[in-house]
Amino acid sequence: MEILVCARRVPDSSENEIQLNRAGNDIEREDLVYSINEPDNYAVEEALQIVAKAGGSVTVATVGTDEDEEILRREMAMGANRGVLLSDEAFSESDGRGIATVLKAFAQKNHYDLILTGVQAEDGGAQVGGMLAAMLDYPFASLVNSIEVLEGNKLKIGREIEGGSKELSEIDLPCVLSIQTGINEPRYVGMRGIRQVASLEIPTYGASDLGIDKGSVGAAGAKVKRDDYFIPAAGKGAAMLQGSTEEIAGKLIELMKAKGGLQ
Amino acid sequence: MSEGMLTPAHVVQWLTSVQTLVAIIQVLGFACFVFIVTRRLAPLFRAERDFRLDRPWLRAQTLLKYWFGQWKHPRYRVAGALHLLIFAGFLILATRAFYLLVFGLTDDFATPSTIGRAYDVVADYAATIVFMAVLAAAFRRIIFKPARYAVPEKYGKGHPGDAIFLLALIALLMFSESLFEASRAAVQAQAEMPGEFLAILSLPWILQGSLQIAPITALWKLHLGAYLVDVVTFYFLLCYRPFGIQFHVETSLFNVMFAKLDRGTVKPVRWGVSDSDLDQVKSFGVKKFEDFTWKHILDFYSCADCGRCSDNCPANAVGRPLSPRFLTIKARDYAFDHFPVFGKTNNSHALIGGIYSEDEVWSCTTCGACEEECPLLIEYIDKIVDLRRGMVDDGNVPKSIQKALKALESRGNPYGKMEKKRADWAKDKDLQRACAVKVLDGSSSAQTLYFVDSITSYDDRIQAIGRATARILSEAGENFGILGAGEKDSGHDVRRFGEEMLFQALRDHNVAAIQASGVTRIVTSDPHAYNALKHDYKDVPPVEHISQVLAREVRHGRLNLKPVQDTGNVYAYHDPCYLGRHNQVYDDPREVLDAIPELRRVEMSRCRDRSFCCGGGGLMLFYEPDEQERMGVKRVQMAAEAGANVIVTACPFCMVNIEDAIKVSGMEGKMTAIDLTELVDQHLVPRVPESHERGANALVHANT
Numbered sequence: 001m002e003i004l005v006c007a008r009r010v011p012d013s014s015e016n017e018i019q020l021n022r023a024g025n026d027i028e029r030e031d032l033v034y035s036i037n038e039p040d041n042y043a044v045e046e047a048l049q050i051v052a053k054a055g056g057s058v059t060v061a062t063v064g065t066d067e068d069e070e071i072l073r074r075e076m077a078m079g080a081n082r083g084v085l086l087s088d089e090a091f092s093e094s095d096g097r098g099i100a101t102v103l104k105a106f107a108q109k110n111h112y113d114l115i116l117t118g119v120q121a122e123d124g125g126a127q128v129g130g131m132l133a134a135m136l137d138y139p140f141a142s143l144v145n146s147i148e149v150l151e152g153n154k155l156k157i158g159r160e161i162e163g164g165s166k167e168l169s170e171i172d173l174p175c176v177l178s179i180q181t182g183i184n185e186p187r188y189v190g191m192r193g194i195r196q197v198a199s200l201e202i203p204t205y206g207a208s209d210l211g212i213d214k215g216s217v218g219a220a221g222a223k224v225k226r227d228d229y230f231i232p233a234a235g236k237g238a239a240m241l242q243g244s245t246e247e248i249a250g251k252l253i254e255l256m257k258a259k260g261g262l263q
Numbered sequence: 264m265s266e267g268m269l270t271p272a273h274v275v276q277w278l279t280s281v282q283t284l285v286a287i288i289q290v291l292g293f294a295c296f297v298f299i300v301t302r303r304l305a306p307l308f309r310a311e312r313d314f315r316l317d318r319p320w321l322r323a324q325t326l327l328k329y330w331f332g333q334w335k336h337p338r339y340r341v342a343g344a345l346h347l348l349i350f351a352g353f354l355i356l357a358t359r360a361f362y363l364l365v366f367g368l369t370d371d372f373a374t375p376s377t378i379g380r381a382y383d384v385v386a387d388y389a390a391t392i393v394f395m396a397v398l399a400a401a402f403r404r405i406i407f408k409p410a411r412y413a414v415p416e417k418y419g420k421g422h423p424g425d426a427i428f429l430l431a432l433i434a435l436l437m438f439s440e441s442l443f444e445a446s447r448a449a450v451q452a453q454a455e456m457p458g459e460f461l462a463i464l465s466l467p468w469i470l471q472g473s474l475q476i477a478p479i480t481a482l483w484k485l486h487l488g489a490y491l492v493d494v495v496t497f498y499f500l501l502c503y504r505p506f507g508i509q510f511h512v513e514t515s516l517f518n519v520m521f522a523k524l525d526r527g528t529v530k531p532v533r534w535g536v537s538d539s540d541l542d543q544v545k546s547f548g549v550k551k552f553e554d555f556t557w558k559h560i561l562d563f564y565s566c567a568d569c570g571r572c573s574d575n576c577p578a579n580a581v582g583r584p585l586s587p588r589f590l591t592i593k594a595r596d597y598a599f600d601h602f603p604v605f606g607k608t609n610n611s612h613a614l615i616g617g618i619y620s621e622d623e624v625w626s627c628t629t630c631g632a633c634e635e636e637c638p639l640l641i642e643y644i645d646k647i648v649d650l651r652r653g654m655v656d657d658g659n660v661p662k663s664i665q666k667a668l669k670a671l672e673s674r675g676n677p678y679g680k681m682e683k684k685r686a687d688w689a690k691d692k693d694l695q696r697a698c699a700v701k702v703l704d705g706s707s708s709a710q711t712l713y714f715v716d717s718i719t720s721y722d723d724r725i726q727a728i729g730r731a732t733a734r735i736l737s738e739a740g741e742n743f744g745i746l747g748a749g750e751k752d753s754g755h756d757v758r759r760f761g762e763e764m765l766f767q768a769l770r771d772h773n774v775a776a777i778q779a780s781g782v783t784r785i786v787t788s789d790p791h792a793y794n795a796l797k798h799d800y801k802d803v804p805p806v807e808h809i810s811q812v813l814a815r816e817v818r819h820g821r822l823n824l825k826p827v828q829d830t831g832n833v834y835a836y837h838d839p840c841y842l843g844r845h846n847q848v849y850d851d852p853r854e855v856l857d858a859i860p861e862l863r864r865v866e867m868s869r870c871r872d873r874s875f876c877c878g879g880g881g882l883m884l885f886y887e888p889d890e891q892e893r894m895g896v897k898r899v900q901m902a903a904e905a906g907a908n909v910i911v912t913a914c915p916f917c918m919v920n921i922e923d924a925i926k927v928s929g930m931e932g933k934m935t936a937i938d939l940t941e942l943v944d945q946h947l948v949p950r951v952p953e954s955h956e957r958g959a960n961a962l963v964h965a966n967t
Contacts, residue, residue, distance in 0.1 A: 014670070
């Protein structure tokens, strides 16, 4: 099975102190460390596990710049057969639809039985997977947390329903799935693995390679534009507890007792 | 001719037939032994390389001390004493056994030389002592059943009969040998030949006494029969030994001779492959049995299953799924199954998921208690690290540890904190009033580097140890600085968790930063960093742990300490594994404690080289072990049992684990933990005028 995983590089929320920039329209990006969007990493692991059982290969693609190569290499160190960078000045500041347009063009250039995305980007809105499926006219399932390959070009997929129950469905291939974290346990990518793929060439495709009209993507094609970016002010009823961990825990218990949450 | 009479013809006839039989047994027995040992050695030749022929003089000393001298044995009094007796007896009897076997049986009744007679007396007693020691050992195993020999259900079925069978064979050997001597002496006495002198009260002497009235023909038959039993038992034992724990009789000499000589170190990924060539190595670590080195397989063969390792293993004590004893026994059984003496070799099965579980391998804190105890110097840490290297190479790492490793890669610390905040602990106002800590980032220089490491740099509680250390260094007049954002994690436990390449990246970064700083010595308050800088790093200035610096200052009378603040306290010093067992620093911290006037100090029953690990440092803090109890909780109980209410340690990780354990076990208010540097800091008497000059020195640098 030929599998395409669409991945994205995001600031690592566990290793950064996210602060607003002065203009107030983005976060301060100096001193940030980036990594692959966590759900995308699960999608790659799932793809690798499917290929290990059913054969085929895994391609990881990202829309971005040269800096984004690092996540492609990491996923290749993990076991992906190839990484592809979709990069063009015209792609910058794309909205979700723009990203989906680029990915669709790449997906159509090759044949993929299965396209996986992470359930959402940590700094995004969970929109690309669905749009990509619609553009390709493929069936789509979101929030997938289990995949089983069936006979006859079908998959059995599961997802968790609010409240804890699980739903199983059959879906025809080719299709697009958005993958929930927890579907598997992604393998560790060591320093050694990354060194081994450090010198591999990563093919880059621009707008003309993909036959994309530059006006339909990037800032030019974006119909959704970010207006503002801020940390919401604490509202009524919300209180920030200050102090050491112990003090905070103490205060929390007092509050819970006072409000009747604890007897 | 009446019954009981013996003619020379009879003797000659019997001798000839027995001699022929003995010759056949000898040839067959020896051939069998050679065949079996050759088969046993087969996996060693398929195993990885291991360089163990260096430093012959040191190896000879090791052999003398640990093999010939049985150095570790008395750590367990009863079993150790019994083993010493049996071992010494075996050494003495080896000459006679050799003589008997090589020269066979003769009718030479010539009186032996004086030396020969003296030796015979010694050998008679040796056989008697071995016989009795073996009986005592069997008695102990059958009646007292020491707990450490028991096989927990999860590790399979116990074989208590094996040890008894072995002891019985040794007893039979001693008995037959003694009977052989006794019957000959009885013949000589009855025939009024110049008799051999049997050692008074020895087993042969007692036997001879009871044989005195037997007819001479029966005695002759007994003599020959005893000889036959002795020879058969000897060869049976020889060929039976390679099938179990008794193989250590043969392998122990080699195992001790080829033992690891360097404490605190970790074996390279592949012996003979330099760090720069590691990229060419196809697979890291131990994934299948043949990935072990030949010495590690020899370790498996050499294990006597005495259970001392697991008896001291903290992971085993708290119910983690790890027992060093079975780590070895399972591998030995694997070798026996897959490289059988008879039948086809059947190898190359994955060890993880096979004989070992993932949690078993991650459960080890590398505290070294098992290695400290093993009388045969069997290694465990290197094997654990090699197994972890294999798992890391396969991407098989628990998620909680993956996160920490990822953060170490991107930020140089396991918490994912910003590099630029690494020196924030030193910006504390109180600290800056006492001493300004220079950051050696090129703008200033110092003679001494204080290597802080990650936990002391970033952990809110542990930063206090950093500040105490800085104040002490300043008070001791050290011209010191820190690397600040230029320092990365020492990588000590990154290496021990099997992520060798990440460790090397961290190491290379730190080595370059240290060299660029121009310092001439390094001090650290973290034993893990100390061990890394001392053993894992190369081309860096000499390193000391702060307790060593303190002890020297105390010895030279340069540190003024006031009487203990709370005279009601009883202090117990907890030896951190990487300061104590791995680096043999036991006395310095104690000397410092004893230099605080009126301080009352007690020792826990498990102290010094038998110290009980707090739960493990470095990445072990990120591992969620499967255990019934925390190691730290056990340790706090030990301190309470010793009558202490303050645990003093000298390691930031011990502090985290022990303070957590105090809370978890509800001992708050009854027990506290304090770092040696904090305790000294509290009792420092600031130096007056004559120290002014040095203090001023620090201020000048602070302004640069």
